[in-house]
Structure formats: structure tokens, C-alpha cells
Amino acid sequence: MCCSDWKLLRPTVASLGCLVFMEEAGEEKKQPFRACAVSGKRRKLQSKEESSPFAPINTLDDGCLMHIFSFLSPIPDRHNSALVCHRWRYLACHPRLWLRVDRSAKDSKEPGVFTDIESAVSTARPGDTILISPGRSHLASNIQINKPLCLIGGGELPDETMLACSRGSDSALEFLSTCKLMNLTVKAELGCCLLHRSGRLIIDGCVLQCETNPLDYLSYPIISTASGTKSLPSINCSSSDSVSVSRTRIEGGAKAVLTSGDLTLQRVRVIYARTSLFFWFEVECQS
Template sequence: MAKRTRMELAAVTLAPASYSPSVSSSTIHSLDDGCLTHVFSFLMPIPDRYSIALVCHRWRYLACHPRLWLRVERSTKNTSEPGVFPNLQDAISAARPGDTILISPCRDHIACNIQIKKPLCLIGGGELPDDTVLTCSRGSESALEFLSTCKITNLTIRTELGYCLLHRSGRLTIEGCILQCEENPLDYLSFPIISTATVPNAFRQSLKEHGSDSITVAQTRIEGGAKAVFTSGNLTLQRVRAIYMRTCIFFWFEVGEQEL
């Protein structure tokens, strides 16, 4: 028997007892909003729940329901709506460990020295990473500072002078993003990614068993800055791959403790 997706298995669980695989795939559309939202809650935020939000307007509304994840909407007028916040800082402060934050398509989101100390997933809500832009103004050290295991995807992060992403500790995953440092005479002070993570020798073995600090970059466009990534701790750049396109370069690489 062919493998079924998590969505199909959830639909079978919630469907009537007479349900059979031969029934038309439109069966899931006959579920009311409450049941369909419950089905979506079994899906992983990335890529499953993010993908189903692109199916139709109804699925997008239910897949983005506050019960499933938090949302950042700069244009929101009703600040009392649960799960919806006017800026990223407020959403991160209110989030619980493991939450997913969907950031609405907008080129005016502000991100300056925002510390993330709990496991979170940040997703740009547009079709392309260019649709959702986080901007860090001059005078700030970084746009986002990570002190916990996190994932960011489908976002553009732009900084005028400083770091797009500052990695202190945890496992950071960057997927399908654009990191931009503005080019200027002080280009050597700008880095798309910088890691200061240092693993003490006495704890390296135990950390390896439970997952040590690292950065994983996949299908990400990096522009400007003296280097794509700079490390001041004991992590090193590893397994670099790049694909040269006509107008840009996409990178895949890892930053982690060098194997002895």
C-alpha cells in the first residue's frame, strides 16, 4: 500500500465510518471549519501547514488561524484579536516555546536587536522571500539574535550596518531566505551571519549526544558584507555548496564544530 500523507491519515480518522479510499478527494472539503482546523493541527508548520495555506482562500484562513500559530500583521486595527500582533517583537514576547510565527507580506517590518531565547519558527507569509522584509536600521547590532534552537524561512532580512543574524547558541536553520547587507565604505563591519557560539571542551561530548550549537543554511541568497558568515567562537564553516544563477547565487552550508 502506498504511503499516505499525514493530512490523508487525519482525514480518515475524522471521516465517517463508511469512508473508503475510493471516495472522491473532495471529501475533506465537506468538513466544517472546526474539523478542518483540527486536521491541520496535526501537520508540521513547515512544510505541510505552510503549503496547504496556498491551496485556496478557505484553507489559507484556517491554516493561519491563531489556534495554530501566531501572526504579525502591521496593518491590523484590532489589537485585541488573539494571536495577532502589530510587530515581530510583541509576537516573540508572547510566543511559547515551539510556537510558529507567520509574518505577513510587507516590506516595512522592523527588526532591531530582537533577542530570541526560546525555540521558535519564523515564516514569511508571502509567495517569495522578497515579499516579507525585516529591516534593521543603522545603530543596531543585529536584526535577530538567537540564543535557542530556531528556524527561519521565506524571509528577507536587510541591515544597513551590522549583522542580519547573530547566533549566540542553539541550532539555527535558515532556509529559502535572502540576507542583505547594504554596501558602503564600512562593508567590513557588516556580516549577513555571525556566530559567537563557543562550546567548552569539558562539555563537548555531552553536547554532541544531545545536539550542539550549529547553523544550517539552505537555498539562501546572501548579498553584501565582508563575508557570508563570520565565526568568533570555535565553530567553523563546513560543507559549502553554491548554485550560480543568472542574477544571483544560492548557498547551502553548515557551521558547526569541526570533527577531530
């Protein structure tokens, strides 16, 4: 064998020598070598994942992410997802995830669409938002809401979305949990528009109407029977049982608010317009 042939074979012989050395050293020497190789691969994978600017879930498009969010419960899962980043907040709170009430959708099999408010409320999960379609009057008589919900009128103005309470009913909506009403008109006769039992009720940009009747003294736009009893002395009861009204037009009735519990009317502000009055006030425990 010439010198040039030996130079070509020398790397192969050297590698074979390493294998023979490892076999002679025994199985105990092989395992650390393999472990080092595996740990090295893991380090490379970890470094690649760390250097990647986006997590795999963020590579999904908006439609896929929104579909995933639709399976989450609004409280607390979807709420916590909205805290991750601006994009997740936009998708987790998107109106496509809201429930809808549309009286014209009688033959619609689209999930999340209902023909009446009572069905939507009973099906809703705590934390859901219900969008009520404008244009038609929706029947609302003694509908009890015992979970956190948000009811929003779908029109540009609150007058475009009306909830009508039938005569003889105690109230249109009865609240036993924290809820929010926005951009809605609630109309009642010989009863009250909203009956507040417990929880924090927020009324923003709505219209509450009590129809003119010889028995007007029996009608009230808002009745609160909440006691506001403190479970612990250090806890402010205004965070549990209270009513907050802002930018709301109130018409008719004996008076705007009747309280039969421990809550009192506070911080009242009124704007006098040409045709109506707009109210801002709080009903809560007196500090």
C-alpha cells in the same frame, strides 16, 4: 383451580420461590448475585466500547479539535498530539494555530495577531510558529529570541517579506535558542542580519542583505559567537550549537559568515545565478 390456570401461574410461582430462597439464604448470598449482575453490565459496556471503531474525542469535528489544541502548549503537548494520527497532525500543525504579524491590523482584537515582530516573539510560547505578513517592511532591531520558534514569511517569495534592521543596531535578530527562518528577507546596515549566540539555527530559502556602505568591512550577514563546547564527550555538539543554511541568497558584507567561537564553516555549496548566489553550508564543531 384448573390445570390451565396452574400452568399460567407456574412461572410466577417459580420466580417467587427464587426470591424466598434468596431471603432464607441471607444477605451473604445476595451480594455475590448483585456483584455478578454489575460485573456483567460492565463487561457489556466494555465490549461495546471496544467494538466502537472510534474513540469519543474523534467524533468531534475539526473546528472543535483545533480549538482544544489551541490551549495546549506547542512543546511538548501539541507536538505529542500530532503523533497520534494523520488527522491530528494536520490539525495540530494547522496555520490557524500560528501567531501572525500584520502591521495593518492595528485595530484588530483578534487573538494571536500582532503589529510588530518583537511583540509576537515576547508573547509566543516555545515551539510556536510566527507568520509574518508580506508587502510591508517590518522593523527588526536587536530582537532577542531565547526560545524555540519558527519565523515564516507569508509571501510567495522571500523578497515579499522584509525585516529591516535600523542603522546602528548590532543585529536584526539575535538567537539564543533553536530557531528556524523560512521565506524571509533580512536587511541590515553597519551590523549583521543574524547574530547566533547558541542553539541550532536553521535558515531555509531566505535572503540576507547587507547594504552597500564605505564601512562594508563592519557588516556581515551572519555572525556566530557560539562556543560549541561539549558537555559530554559522547554528545556531538552539532546537535546543540550550529547554523544550517540552505537555498539562501546572500548579498553584501565583508564575508557571508563570521565565526568568533569554536564553530567552523563546513560543507559549502554555491549555485551561481545570473543576478545572485545561492548558498548551502553548515557552521558547526569540526569533527
